[in-house]
Amino acid sequence: MLRNARSASLFIGVEVGSQRVQVDLLQYADDTLFFCSPTYHNVLVIKAMLRSFELVSGLRVNFHKSTVGVAGISELDLRVFSKCLNSRLMGLPFKYLGMPIGGNPRKCVFWNPVVDKIRSRLSSWKGRLLSMAGRICLIKSVIIALPLFYFSFFKAPVSVCNQIRRIQAQFLWGWGHDSRKIAWVKWKSICRPIDYGGLGIKDISCFKAGLLAKWKWRLGTSKEGLQARYGCWRDMGVSSSSSKDSVWWKDLFRVCGNVTEGNWFDRRLQWCVGDGHCVKFWSDRWVDDKALKDKFPRLYSISLNKNSLVGDVAVWVGSRTSQCSTWNLSWRRERFEWEKHLEVQLMTLISYVKWDVRSMDRLVWVGEATQVYSVRAGYSILNGESFMQSIVSFKMLWSLSVAPSAIVSTWRILLDRLPTRLNLARRGVQLVNLLCPLCLDGDESTDHLFNTCRVVQQVWDQCDRWIRKVGVRH
């Protein structure tokens, strides 16, 4: 119906992006959104279409539940439109599919509902009822479930991330048996994966960047409507953001890093060449992890094909299904002998590249077997996991089939982060003395308490006898 109205020029939709893509209708589940230029005629056409739909289908449109929102026209016109459609007026920001539309995600107030939700889920009374293992479990589940929706689309400001981190840390440490609220382990260490000595709690800053980068991956790899509005990933990588860009686009640009900040995202992208119509011969990475202009700077400097695509300079042979026969590269002057050697090296290098010209060029994510970017991979890079060493004792610890609370206690013992008198004194807690209250022989350190204290040794010996095994201490 709408298509007919449009082709008969009865209905004028909205054009978006530089490619002027016409958007007039979006439908999701049982929601329908019309977009049109703000004229009374368009409103009448929408009303007529909805009424016709009612007559044809026998269904009723609930106009009272519908809303009208307009930008750039007078209040009076808006009221006329809403009266015509018998619908309520819609203010900004409004919610669609649970997302606030029209708010400014750079302002902390935008994030208040998310922060409040996390705070209420990680409230103090729950903390008091749970063991530390239980609290860790709750923190993990809350952070995964709750704000994902917001974080996967909007870039949260640093202050909001800090606020969330503080709530998590307070919940983790604030209500234990050691009620002094000391953060015994740095948050950065807590966010390490469990095999690397952490608790595997997600760091919200890295997580949000990993989530947002997924959009950039989509822009580069799918031909959906996003590209029409925002262009493709190349525009993001090469051009700096302009004032015309939306907040979302600018934030995405920042989250993936740009050339000067060390672009963690683009560095791991490589082209898999198909027909060669997207890949730049010299400046894109398509042979290996380096662009040819960086591998052969001398040849690049005398090349006349600096901006040519692979498809432009390849001379295909036969059925064009696997490899090209020669490369049609031109130079701005006669080459020296040593430059000709370089050219031979270049030709040898690219002769190893295999491709199928029947398919299109596509981007692949280096370092993943699936060649597809995943939030997990992005998070791992941002969390610096490639520089971490897995630690055997932690690996073994978390694989044990014992109560989670015992595992968490052992984790703290291994890190020497128990509230022993020595550790408390190190953190500035005033104590009468540091002596072990069991034997009064030495300072109460973790090693003393679990190993060298003579009273504790008696307990270990009892245990040894009880399970009739020697060496249970180890």
Ligand SMILES: [Zn+2]
């Ligand atoms: Zn002792």
